[in-house]
Amino acid sequence: MDRIRIVGGNRINGRIPISGAKNAALPLMIASLLTDDTLTLENVPHLADVEQLIRILGNHGVDYSVNGRRERQIEGYSRTVNFTARSIVDTTAPYELVSKMRASFWVIGPLLARMGEAKVSLPGGCAIGTRPVDLFLEGLQALGARIDVENGYVIAKTNGRLTGNRYIFPKVSVGATHVLMMAASLAKGETVLENAAREPEIVNLADCLNAMGARISGAGTSTIVIDGVDSLSGARHQVIPDRIETGTYAMAVAMAGGDVILEGARADLLQGALDVIAQTGTEIIPVNSGIRVRRNGSGIMPVDVTTEPFPGFPTDLQAQFMGLMTMAEGKSRITETIFENRFMHVQELARLGARITLAGQTAIVDGVPRLKGAPVMATDLRASVSLVIAGLAAEGETVVNRVYHLDRGFERLEEKLSGCGATIERLSS
Incomplete structure (x- = not known):
């Protein structure tokens, strides 16, 4: 099992290319099930989760090609991938595939809308609380689906097409908004989704579906209106840059010190998080090629933060921010409101010398003047990169184990950081 070795203390300077967003790419890939034409996606990141979803879609009959040909090893960063679901050969998404990645459950919407039936295993995923x-x-029931749960599978059926309806989400859910927006695109009549998620990835999916012939308005607001159509065509669409990767590398610069251009980053996708990072004493400067992040060696100021749905501070940056706050000049409070079990990185940060106390869903971080390297264990995707951030500033050597979590969401992390002067390398077993 691979590990990542970091020797802390180096400032990072240079340029880091921001990859396509995993959280945008996955629903866009699933949208290919809605049409028998080819959906071409640009800027698709080369990640373990993307490769896993390609396998899951292949199980349903989706063919794919990378840059016009089948490839497994791709030079460079994000790719252009063609997805063609000419015919759906299987409407079952089995446990052995879905259990490896939660987002694969989302195929239930397109399969039901296009084929009138779907049998999808209840999802698995990383251990950050029940979802x-x-x-x-x-x-889906509001759109006319009949739903049964048997032996760990959701069995969904409809007589003919789904039917448009009004649905109010009891709580904001990005995944459910993705699924209902896709399903309603092929429903008969108008669907109104209220209290919908507003994340940039929702807008990216809506833009793609509209390019395929859907009629969707209001994406990016809490009310989305979908006027169903009889069929969708193919399209060419670009995956937005990854705002979580952007925020992560911005925090890495804030932690280690230095001056980095995050190439291709878009400030509008995470302005709330950038405002918080700026409060730590880090300069955040929009430039033509992306975002410049700079900290000249001054101390890290403590900042209190609470995770919220977009446009608030993202839960997917909470662990990274905690890593940054471990060396702040004072006490900070980090409150997690989205997931109830997303502080699993606390004990591993403590191995590096961090002082963190938990009080319910709030972590109280008492900044220390220095961290010391140690072997640590990644527990999930975002927790693993928080350990990398801490390791960049820790004295001596930090070895992060279980880095397969990192490979799920960060494209060539060690290459991007080492290219800017960090001492970081992958150790293969």
Whole structure:
């Protein structure tokens, strides 16, 4: 099993290219199930989760090619991938595939809308708390689906097409908004989704579906209106740059000190998080090629933060920010409101010398003047990169184990950081 070795203390300077967003690419790939034409996606990141979803879509009959040909090893960063679901050969998404990645459960919407039936295993995923699928199922039922749960599988059926309806989400859910927006695109009549998620990835999906012939308005607001159409065509669409990767590298610069251009980054996708990072004493400067992040060696100021749905501070940056706050000049409070079990990185940061106390869903971080390298264990995707951030400033050597978590969401992380002067390398078993 691979590990990542970091020797802390180096400032990072240079340029880091920001990859396509995993959280945008996955629903866009799933949208290919809605049409028998080819959907071409540009800026698709080369990640373990993307490769896993390619396998899952292949199980349903989706063919794919990379830059016009089948490839496994791709030079460079994000790719252009063609997805063609000429015919759906299987409407079952089995446990052995879905259990490896939660987002694969989302195929239930397009399969039901196009084929009138779907049998999808209840999802698995990384251990950051329960994320029930109730909202997905309630929403699909509002569109006329019959839902049964048997032996760990959701069995969804409809007589003919789904039917447009009004659905109010009891709580904001990005995944359920993705699924219902896709399903309603082929429903008969108008669907109104209220209290919908507003994340940039929702807008990216809506733009793609509209390019395929859907009629969607209001994406990016809490009310989305979908006027269903009989069929969708193919399209060419670009995956937005990854705002979580952008925020992560911005925090890495804030932690280690230095001056980095995040190439291709878009400030509008994470302005709330950038405002928080700026409060730590880090300069955030929009430039033509992306975002410049600079900290000249001054101390890190403590900042209190609470995770919120977009446009608030993202839960997917909470662990990284905690890593940054471990060396702040004072006490900070980080409150997690999205997931109830997303502080698993606390004990591993403590191995590096961090002082963190938990009080319910709030972590109180008492900044220390220095961290010391140690072997640590990644528990999930975002927790693993928080350990990398801490390791960049820790004295001596930090070895992060279980880095397969990192490979799920960060494209060539060690190459991007080492290219800017960090001492970081992958150790293969």
